[in-house]
Amino acid sequence: MLSGLSGLRGLAALIVVYYHLSQHRTTVWLSPLSWDIYQFTEHLVFVVSVFFILSGFFRSLSYLKKLEKNEKVPEFFPSLKDRFLRIAPSYYLALIVSLIYVVYMSGLTWEIVVRLFSGVLFLNWVSVATFFPVDHNWPLWFVAYDMLGWILVSVFMMVVARVGKRYFFFLFAVTCGILLLGHYGWISLPWWHAEWVAGMWFPTYNPLLFGLHFMLGVLGGYIVTHIKNKSILYDALSLGIIALLGYFLWDIRASDDWSYSWPVWPYHFPLVPVLIMGLVIALPFTRYIWRILDNRFLVFYSGISYALYLFHALIIVLLRQYVFQGVQLDMDVWIWFSLVVLVLSTALAYTLTKWYEPRFGRR
Numbered sequence: 393m394l395s396g397l398s399g400l401r402g403l404a405a406l407i408v409v410y411y412h413l414s415q416h417r418t419t420v421w422l423s424p425l426s427w428d429i430y431q432f433t434e435h436l437v438f439v440v441s442v443f444f445i446l447s448g449f450f451r452s453l454s455y456l457k458k459l460e461k462n463e464k465v466p467e468f469f470p471s472l473k474d475r476f477l478r479i480a481p482s483y484y485l486a487l488i489v490s491l492i493y494v495v496y497m498s499g500l501t502w503e504i505v506v507r508l509f510s511g512v513l514f515l516n517w518v519s520v521a522t523f524f525p526v527d528h529n530w531p532l533w534f535v536a537y538d539m540l541g542w543i544l545v546s547v548f549m550m551v552v553a554r555v556g557k558r559y560f561f562f563l564f565a566v567t568c569g570i571l572l573l574g575h576y577g578w579i580s581l582p583w584w585h586a587e588w589v590a591g592m593w594f595p596t597y598n599p600l601l602f603g604l605h606f607m608l609g610v611l612g613g614y615i616v617t618h619i620k621n622k623s624i625l626y627d628a629l630s631l632g633i634i635a636l637l638g639y640f641l642w643d644i645r646a647s648d649d650w651s652y653s654w655p656v657w658p659y660h661f662p663l664v665p666v667l668i669m670g671l672v673i674a675l676p677f678t679r680y681i682w683r684i685l686d687n688r689f690l691v692f693y694s695g696i697s698y699a700l701y702l703f704h705a706l707i708i709v710l711l712r713q714y715v716f717q718g719v720q721l722d723m724d725v726w727i728w729f730s731l732v733v734l735v736l737s738t739a740l741a742y743t744l745t746k747w748y749e750p751r752f753g754r755r
Contacts, residue, residue: 394616396630396675397446399685402694404442408531409704411436413733416712417726426723431645438641438659438668440534441605445668447538448545448609449616455549456557456617465553468546475542479698481752482744483535486702487511490529493706497528514539520586520594529706530589533597540599541606548610560614568607575600576655593658596650601657608669615673626677633671637664699741699749707737 414433422430458465491508498504503521510516511525514536525532548567552560579595586594640663644652653660675682693700716729 394676396678396682396685397449397672398694399682399687399690400442400671400675401446401697402690402692403685404439405693405697405700406690407436407439408701409734409737410730411439412531412705412708413726413730416708416721416729418720418722420720428642428645432642435641435645435649435660437649438664441659441665441668443534444538444541444602444605445609445612445665445672447541448606449613449672450609451542451545451606452549452610452613453616455553456613459553459557460617465550466546468550471546472543475539478749479535479539481749482699482702483532484512485744485748486529486532486706487526489703490526490532490706493710494527511536517597517599520584520590523590523594523597528709529702531701531705534701537597537599537602541602544599544603545606545610548607564607564611564614568604571600571603571607575604596657601661604661605659605665608665609672612669612673616676619673619677622677622679624679626674627679627681629674630671630678630681633667633674637667637671640664693738696738696741696745699744700737703740703744704733704737707740708733711736 411433414430417430419427419430455465487508491504494504504526507516507522507525510518510522511532516522516525516533516536517540523533524530525536548563552563555563575598578598578600581595583595585591640652640660644660649658650656651660652663654662659665675685711729711733715732716725721729
């Protein structure tokens with residue numbers, strides 16, 4: 393893995409956990425500074441873009457490196473099988489465990505079965521009713537979008553391999569144009585709109601929209617193949633991007649998730665995802681910043697980030713239901729709650745990554 397990016401993935405995974413933990417902290421009688429920090433934390437959901445962009449980045453590099461050496465590029469279906477065996481075991485386990493809890497809490501209904509199978513088939517993106525494959529483990533919506541983005545990048549790079557790298561930017565522009573038009577067509581359909589979070593996100597959250605995040609990763613991969621040497625200038629660029637990103641999110645902390653974007657999209661597209669792409673490009677060529685990010689702590693969490701993402705929200709729900717039930721999570725209690733969640737999530741994610749996934753899937 394390129395220098396700094398493993399640490400970046402680990403940091404992003406921990407930020408996701410922190411973001412979800414912050415939603416359980418009481419907001420009553422907060423000081424002005426504490427309220428500002430809470431609002432700022434609500435915008436940290438943008439780190440989901442990091443995973444999409446990194447996925448597109450590394451998938452494109454697997455093709456670009458082969459093209460540079462005039463070697464045969466990866467075949468689609470064997471690669472798809474490998475990808476499935478990489479993500480399916482832990483994902484399906486998370487679905488099953490979450491389903492057991494849902495059935496225990498509210499019984500088995502036809503709606504629950506439909507949502508479950510939409511998740512199993514990576515089709516939960518087709519309807520607001522199936523957007524969340526299962527209750528009590530909301531982050532599982534992400535997996536189908538990641539799989540479709542992986543397929544998009546694979547097909548795009550296969551076309552590039554067929555026609556030649558000289559057409560890369562033309563194909564990139566055409567693909568982004570198709571995704572943009574497709575997104576507008578998708579959101580203009582007469583969808584049934586539900587209440588609560590799924591209704592707020594769907595149909596704006598769709599594979600066409602997030603396909604553009606993957607394409608930013610592809611562009612980053614292409615640029616990286618043309619950079620040869622490390623330089624202190626990339627350290628300065630990385631620090632500048634981090635500072636700009638932090639300042640921007642702090643400055644707009646009182647706004648909602650859909651603001652400061654074009655069009656009205658999540659994660660403040662395109663500014664924030666473009667900044668992330670710039671950071672992904674610059675980090676591997678820094679002299680010092682990559683060493684800070686690629687520390688043992690963050691690299692460890694990078695290695696278990698997938699399983700951590702899949703199960704931490706369910707652990708939060710279970711602890712709130714059976715251990716911290718009815719307890720107002722003031723700062724002192726919330727800190728203990730967060731530590732327990734982190735320890736349990738880390739232990740489970742490590743166990744799954746080290747023992748379960750290699751046995752039932754492919755690492």
